Amino acid sequence: xxxxxxxxxxxxxxxxxxxxxxxxxxxxxxxxxxxxxxxxxxxxxxxxxxxxxxxxxxxxxxxxxxxxxxxxxxxxxxxxxxxxxxxxxxxxxxxxxxxxxxxxxxxxxxxxxxxxxxxxxxxxxxxxxxxxxxxxxxxxxxxxxxxxxxxxxxxxxxxxxxxxxxxxxxxxxxxxxxxxxxxxxxxxxxxxxxxxxxxxxxxxxxxxxxxxxx
Numbered sequence: 376x377x378x379x380x381x382x383x384x385x386x387x388x389x390x391x392x393x394x395x396x397x398x399x400x401x402x403x404x405x406x407x408x409x410x411x412x413x414x415x416x417x418x419x420x421x422x423x424x425x426x427x428x429x430x431x432x433x434x435x436x437x438x439x440x441x442x443x444x445x446x447x448x449x450x451x452x453x454x455x456x457x458x459x460x461x462x463x464x465x466x467x468x469x470x471x472x473x474x475x476x477x478x479x480x481x482x483x484x485x486x487x488x489x490x491x492x493x494x495x496x497x498x499x500x501x502x503x504x505x506x507x508x509x510x511x512x513x514x515x516x517x518x519x520x521x522x523x524x525x526x527x528x529x530x531x532x533x534x535x536x537x538x539x540x541x542x543x544x545x546x547x548x549x550x551x552x553x554x555x556x557x558x559x560x561x562x563x564x565x566x567x568x569x570x571x572x573x574x575x576x577x578x579x580x581x582x583x584x585x586x587x588x589x
Contacts, residue, residue, distance in 0.1 A: 376401065376481040377496075378576060379489035382503035383549060384452070384537050385510035387560045387568050391503055392485035394569045395576060399483070404475045406486035406493070407455065409468045411446040412436050414454025424457035433458070434467040449518065449533070456537045459487070462546040469493065487541055490552035499579045501572060502551035505561040507534055 378395055382388040389405055396403035413433045414424065422429030445451065458464050469492070476482050476494040484493065490500035505513075511531035518525040541549035551557060556575045560568040 376498045376580065377476055377494050378481075378483040378499045378501070379476075379494050379497035379552070379555075380483065380485040380501045380503060380572075381487055381489050381491070381549070381551065381555070382485075382501075383487075383505075383510065383541065384456075384534060385514045386503045386505045387513075387563075387565060388485045388501075388503035390565055391501075391558075391560075391569055391572045392483050395572055396483040398573055399576070402475070402478065402480055402482045404472070404482065404484045406468075406472050406484055406489065408441045408446055409471060410455035410459045410464075411451050412440045413458050413464060413468070414451050415440065415443070415446055417458060418451070418454060424454045427461045427463055430458040430461045431463045431467060434464060449514075449523070449530075453533065453537070456540050460540055460544040460546075465546050487549045488547035490555050491550065492547045495552065499576050500552045500555035501558055501575060502555040503558045503560060503568075503572075505559060507531060507538065509561045510534055 376399065378401065380388050380392040380395070393403055413430065413436070416436045417424055417429060417433035420433060422433060424430060472484065472493045476484055486493070490497055508531065511527060511534050514530050514534070515525055515527045556579065558568065558572055558575065563571065
């Protein structure tokens with residue numbers, strides 16, 4: 376079973392995806408980490424995130440980098456959003472994602488274009504979203520807990536910029552797949568959102584079994 380989970384930054388899709396993988400005993404890949412790894416590598420190389428050639432050169436990195444907690448920083452997240460607009464970068468990373476998605480054991484992947492580009496025939500597609508204000512507040516609280524300098528208005532502005540880049544890029548823009556189930560987490564606790572996601576997955580897989588009992 377392949378479960379594709381898409382949505383904008385700070386919508387809760389990462390936490391939901393991890394719990395879905397745990398609940399259904401499936402491998403999990405946060406595809407955003409691939410783009411964060413490109414952003415991290417590019418910064419270390421002194422490249423320009425808005426330069427397509429620099430961004431493409433940063434696509435060559437050791438897979439062990441994905442375990443580096445520094446990839447989760449806001450700075451690297453911003454770089455990831457910027458490099459992801461380049462079509463050559465997305466093409467360079469697409470095979471890593473497809474190989475993971477179509478492994479025999481199945482998988483859960485979260486990102487921006489899983490249900491539309493990486494695994495358009497996924498068994499289940501979820502599009503996790505929330506209001507920009509709710510997402511900014513979540514990121515604000517998260518950064519406060521880590522003791523990072525934080526300003527709510529700056530975070531909100533950054534989220535709006537990321538949303539605009541993700542939705543308006545030429546290659547694989549952020550949008551729900553036509554057959555995706557929408558999960559709005561604006562007014563949900565994370566536990567409630569996870570429960571609802573499990574309900575949606577069970578409903579979709581049950582429906583498929585009913586249509587194809589063999």
